[in-house]
Amino acid sequence: MDTLNATVAFVTGASSGIGEGIAKMLAVEGVKVALVARRQNELQRVAEEIRRHGGTALIAPADLRDEQALRAAVEQTCNTLGPIDILVNSGGIINVSPIHDIDMQDWDATMAINLRAPTVLCAAVLPGMRKRKRGYIINIASEAGVFVYAGMGAYAISKHALRVLTELIQEENQAFGIKAWAICPGFVDTPMAAWASGTNRDDMLTVEEVVGIVRFLLTQGKNIKLGPKILIRTMRNPFSPADE
Numbered sequence: 001m002d003t004l005n006a007t008v009a010f011v012t013g014a015s016s017g018i019g020e021g022i023a024k025m026l027a028v029e030g031v032k033v034a035l036v037a038r039r040q041n042e043l044q045r046v047a048e049e050i051r052r053h054g055g056t057a058l059i060a061p062a063d064l065r066d067e068q069a070l071r072a073a074v075e076q077t078c079n080t081l082g083p084i085d086i087l088v089n090s091g092g093i094i095n096v097s098p099i100h101d102i103d104m105q106d107w108d109a110t111m112a113i114n115l116r117a118p119t120v121l122c123a124a125v126l127p128g129m130r131k132r133k134r135g136y137i138i139n140i141a142s143e144a145g146v147f148v149y150a151g152m153g154a155y156a157i158s159k160h161a162l163r164v165l166t167e168l169i170q171e172e173n174q175a176f177g178i179k180a181w182a183i184c185p186g187f188v189d190t191p192m193a194a195w196a197s198g199t200n201r202d203d204m205l206t207v208e209e210v211v212g213i214v215r216f217l218l219t220q221g222k223n224i225k226l227g228p229k230i231l232i233r234t235m236r237n238p239f240s241p242a243d244e
């Protein structure tokens with residue numbers, strides 16, 4: 001991954017699941033990574049693993065609901081590792097319920113974490129990317145941000161909006177050489193998928209499969225535009241609609 005070597009990434013959700021997987025993949029490819037989430041012990045675990053394999057990792061704990069903490073983490077990353085070339089918004093939560101049962105506190109938390117925080121971070125890194133005419137934004141949305149599944153409530157709305165945010169970013173920044181993707185996976189076998197207790201883990205995507213797609217996207221030539229919506233469905237989801 002020559003083009004990414006020695007660049008800097010800021011990865012939210014880096015303490016677990018998809019974010020952790022992407023952070024480790026980037027580190028293997030020579031990218032210096034800032035690891036963002038709340039649980040410092042988990043960030044420490046991921047950082048140690050990265051360093052053991054010769055990579056560079058900075059721990060930047062922050063709560064995605066805290067805009068000031070996010071801005072401080074961005075500043076700390078730029079000062080310590082250098083300007084951010086890759087932003088990965090993987091941190092997220094899931095609250096599901098039909099609309100007639102919706103809890104507005106859950107709604108507020110979901111929107112703050114799944115939508116507002118990625119917006120704050122994209123807005124924070126884009127000016128520098130535009131100046132350097134280079135940058136990658138990877139927003140982890142969901143299959144539930146492409147199709148409408150009954151009962152997915154605030155989660156579905158936040159992920160549809162995150163996908164649109166990403167499409168806007170791509171359109172507004174294409175001339176600056178910036179690429180943005182909304183990765184839209186179905187069930188992925190991570191701690192988050194535990195709420196889907198009826199789903200067989202063997203039918204889910206793996207973190208490695210999702211990370212492999214992200215790696216593929218990052219290594220394509222600079223003139224190639226894929227997405228910005230990247231739908232990754234499992235072959236074994238009986239509920240997936242046949243067509244978009």
Ligand SMILES: NC(=O)c1ccc[n+]([C@@H]2O[C@H](COP(=O)([O-])OP(=O)(O)OC[C@H]3O[C@@H](n4cnc5c(N)ncnc54)[C@H](OP(=O)(O)O)[C@@H]3O)[C@@H](O)[C@H]2O)c1
Nearest residue numbers: 013015016017018037038039063064091092187188190192
């Ligand atoms: N698993 C699936 O089936 C699936 C499918 C489609 C899309 N996705 C999306 O993929 C992304 C990653 O999820 P995952 O499956 O990897 O789940 P996960 O393993 O549970 O990871 C969730 C991550 O979000 C972080 N997070 C949650 N609330 C936070 C907060 N208030 N402040 C800071 N960080 C917070 C967690 O870190 P801390 O707890 O340490 O703060 C953790 O690192 C999410 O956006 C999710 O919606 C998941």
